[in-house]
Amino acid sequence: MAYRVVHYINQFFAGVGGEEKADYRPEARDGAVGPGLALNGALGGDAEIVGTVICGDSYFADNIEEAKKQILELIAKFEPDAVVAGPAFNAGRYGTACGAVCEAVANELNIPTVTGMYEENPGVDMFKKATYIVKTADSARGMKDAIPVMAKLVLKQLRGEPIGKPEEEGYIPKGVRINYFADKIGAVRAVDMFVKKLKGEPYTTEYPMPVFDRVPPNPPVANLAEATIALVTSGGIVPKGNPDHIEASSASKYGEYSLAGVESLSAETHETAHGGYDPTYANENPNRVLPVDVMRELEKEGVIKKFHETFYTTVGNGTSVANAKKFGAEIAQKLKDANVTAVIVTST
Amino acid sequence: MKLELHKVKVTDLKWGDKTLFDGGTLYVNKAEIEEMLLEDERFAKVSVDFAKPGESVRILPVKDVVEPRCKLEGENEVFPGFIGDVDTVGCGKTLVLSGAAVVTCGRIVGFQEGIIDMSGPGADYTPFSKTNNVVLVFEPKEGLEKHEYEAACRMAGLKTAHYLACAVKGAAADEVETYELPCFAEAMKSHEGLPKVAYLYMLQSQGLLHDTYVYGVDAKKILPTLIHPNEVMDGAIVSGNCVSACDKNNTYSHLNNPVIKEMYARHGKDFNFVGCIITNENTTLADKKRSSSYAVKLARLLGVDGLIITEEGFGNPDTDLIMNCRKAEKAGIKTVLLTDEYAGRDGASQSLADACSEADAVVTAGNANEVVVLPKMEKVIGFPEYADIIAGGFDGSLREDGSIETEIQAITGATNELGFNRIAAYTG
C-alpha cells in the first residue's frame, strides 16, 4: 500500500487568491491541489497525496499558535505517514508557516517532514534544525527542480533509508554532525588535504570552525542633542521576579520592558537573570549593568533629546548564535520602527 | 636511519605445547604465558584467551592493544625503557607478527576502558576486530593502587607481545618493508622543489593513568623533541593511559601510526618528509603554552613549510591542538589537523572545546557520541558487567538480552585520531 502524504500549501498556490486572500482560514481538501499534482507524480506511486491543507499566509502569521493547532488537527485527520510543505521559495511568511507546520508535525505526530525554501528565506534559519528544507530557487520558476528533490527526500525517510550529505540530497544542512564511513582512512585523507593545502589547491575541511559575521559600521550621530538613545543589554537585567522567565543561560527569548516613569533602577525594582557571572553586584544596583540613572540625567541636562523608554534585554551566556541573531534582528527592527537614533549595548 | 620491518602474517591462533609459528598459525603455550606474567607479584590471577575475526566474541574492559614485535638485527630491543634498554631503536631489522595482537583486559578504573567486538556492527568500528587477538585478563592483588596496577598491565602486554614475536624468529617474512630517512644535513638538501614537511605528534600526558611513555620517560615531563619515525615503529612510544577507549592511541596504533606510514609513502613525491616532533598534552596552562611554543619553534628550526598535527583524547587536548595550529600558522607553517568530535548524541553540540579561524584544514575521525546497539555475543572475555560504567555507556546500557546500547566512545579505537579508520563526519 502506498504511503499516505499530506501536503501543506498557502492560499496563493491553492488558487484561492493573492495577497487579498492572505487571511484565508485553514481548510482541508481531499487529494492533491496545485503544486501537489506535480508532487504526486514525483512520488511515483510509492506514496500518494491523500489530502491538502491550505492556509492564508497572513492568517498564519497573525494567529500562529491557533493556526498551528487547527492545521495540525486537519493534517492528523488524514492519518498521514509524512507531511510535505511548500515549497515556499523566497516568500517569508509562507516559509515561516511551512517550517512551523513541519516542526509541529514532527513533534506532535512524530512522522517525517520535508519543505523547500530559498536560502535567504527567514524560515530557513528558524526551522532548518526541525525539518529537511530543500534548497530552491527564489521564485516559483524553481518549482520543476524542487519537486523531485522533495519527493525523493520524503520517500527516503518513509522507507527508512539513510539520508546522505546535504549537497548530495539537496537539503539545507540542519547543523548536526553525522558519522559515515569514508572511502579512505583518516590518515590518507589528512595527507591528501595536506598536499592540496601545500600546493595552494582548493580543499574542503571536514570540520568547519565556528565563524562570526562582520557588518560595516553605520554613520555616526550628527546631532546628539536631537537624538533618541536606547539601551539594550546582554547582561540579563529584568524587572524583579523575571516575569518572562528569561533563562540564566542559553536564552531562547529576549525581554522588552518599559521604563516609563522610571528614574533609576534599584534592587527593589530590577535584578539580573544572567547565570554567567556573580549576580551580587548587579542585583545590588542594576544601574551597574543598565545605566538608566545616568541616561535620565543626560536627558534632563539636554545632552540627549530623549531616552527611549523601552529597553531590550537578554542573557548572553551560552546563547546560540542563531538565537542571538534572531533577537538582534527583531530588536533592531523595533528600534528602527520607534525612530531611535542610536543604541548603547551593555554587556558583562 | 634505516629500518626493515619483516612482516610475518598470522592468520590463525591455536593452543599448543610450545609457542611457535607454522603455516600462518601461531601456536600459543597458555601456561607458559600465565607463568611468565605471574612472576609479577602485583597480579593475583592472569588468564589467556583467544578472540579471532568473525567470532561471536566480545572483549571488555580493554586497556591496551600491542602488536607483537622483536628485533632481529640492530641495536637494542623493542619497547626501549620497558623490554629493551634505553638506548636508541629504529635501525636494523624488526620482526612483526602482523595480523596478531595482544589485548590487555582488566578493571583498572571502573570506566574509561573499551569494548572490542569481533563480529557484528561493533566490529565495523574497531580496528581490532580484524586482528587475531591473544587476550590477557588480569586480576590484581588486593590493595594494589590503581596506578601500580596500570603499570603492571602495561608491562604484561609488552612482555607478551615481545615473547610471541621472539618465538617466531626464524620464520620467513611474507613481506619486508623498508623505512629510511637521512640525517637532517642531507634531508635539507634533497628533493629540491618539494615542500619540507614534518609531523607534530601529540601525546596524552595528563597524569597518572593518563600518560604516555617515550623511551620509558613519562611524556608530561618532556619538552617537545624530535623523534625519528622509525623509532616509533620499534616501540619508542608506549601507551600508559586509561582514557576514553575510542580516541586514545593504544600502543598498537603508535607502532603502526598511519600518518607516519602515509607520509613515508608520499615522501619524495609530494613533499620532503624530514621528521617527527613529539609534544605532550599537560593540564596546566603554563605547560600548554610552553609546549606549543616549543614544538612550533622546533618546526621553525627545521624550516618546514607544513605540519600534520594529530591529537590524542578530547576536552583539554583540544586547547593544545588549537594552540599548536595557531602558533604554526602564525609562523607561516601550513597545518592539517586530525581530531575527533564530541557533538552530542544528536550531533548538534559544538564538536571541540576550542576553535580558531586558522584551523581551516581539519580531518575528523567522527562523532564519538554516536549511539550504537551492539548485539549479544556468544562469549564475553573479561568482565561484562562493566559495560554500564565504561565511558560512553550509561545505566541500562547493558540490556537484559545481553546487548549493549552505547556511544561509540566506548569502542576501542573507534575514533582514533591518528586516522586509523575510515570513519568521518559531515554536517547534515
Next chain:
Amino acid sequence: MPVVHVCTIVPISLTVGANRIVPAVAIPHPLGDPTKTPEEEKQLRKHLVMKALKALQTEVEDQTVFND
C-alpha cells in the same frame, strides 16, 4: 542606526564584530565599582556613558576601541 558596545571583555566584542567598542569596568559590574562611594560610582558610570555617546558621534571605518 549606529550602535556602541560597552563591555568588559573587549577581545570578545572584537570577535563578534562590534564596530564601536567602549571598555567597561568589570564583568560583574560593567558600569559600576562597588568599592567606590555611590556618588563616585555614579560619576564613573556617567563618564562611561559619555564616552559611549562620544563613540556614537565618531565616524569609524573599521572596528574601533575607544580607550581614554
Next chain:
Amino acid sequence: MFGKYEKYKVISNNKILEGQIDCLEFVKGDALSVLEKARDYIHQGWALLNHPLYGNFTPRQQPYRTILLGLRVSKEHKPFNVDLESLGLIEKSILKFRSGMPEGSKNPPRVESVAEDYAILDLYLVSVNLNRYGIKYDFSKAISNGINTGW
C-alpha cells in the same frame, strides 16, 4: 613563571580532598558548580592554572572537578583585571559542561558504584598540578580517605 602568584586557591567538590589542602575552598555541589565558583573568582582577577576539562571525561561522566587558581604578584594590581585566557577557557568549559549535562541525564552512569574511582582519579590528575605549584597536601591520606571499597 611558577612563582609569580602570591596566592593560590583550590576549588573542589572532591570529598577526599576535604581537609587536606590549606587553600581549599570546598564546594558542596556538582562539577558545574565548581566551575561556576572558579569563574566568579576569575571575574575578580584570579588566573586559571589548570585546564577545567582535564581528564578525558564527558561532562556527565566525572562528578568531581578540582580547579587551581592563582592571584598574580603585581605592584600595580588592578582589582578587576581579568585574565582573558582564563576567562575564555572557563566559559568554554562551562558551556561544554552545560551542553553535556542534559544528555543522558535521564540515565546517568551508576556513579555510586564507581564514585571512589572517580574521586581517586581526580586526585591523581590534580596532584600533578598541585606538585607543580608547590601546593601542599597529603596524597596518601587523601587516598586512604577514598578507599572505602576494594576493587
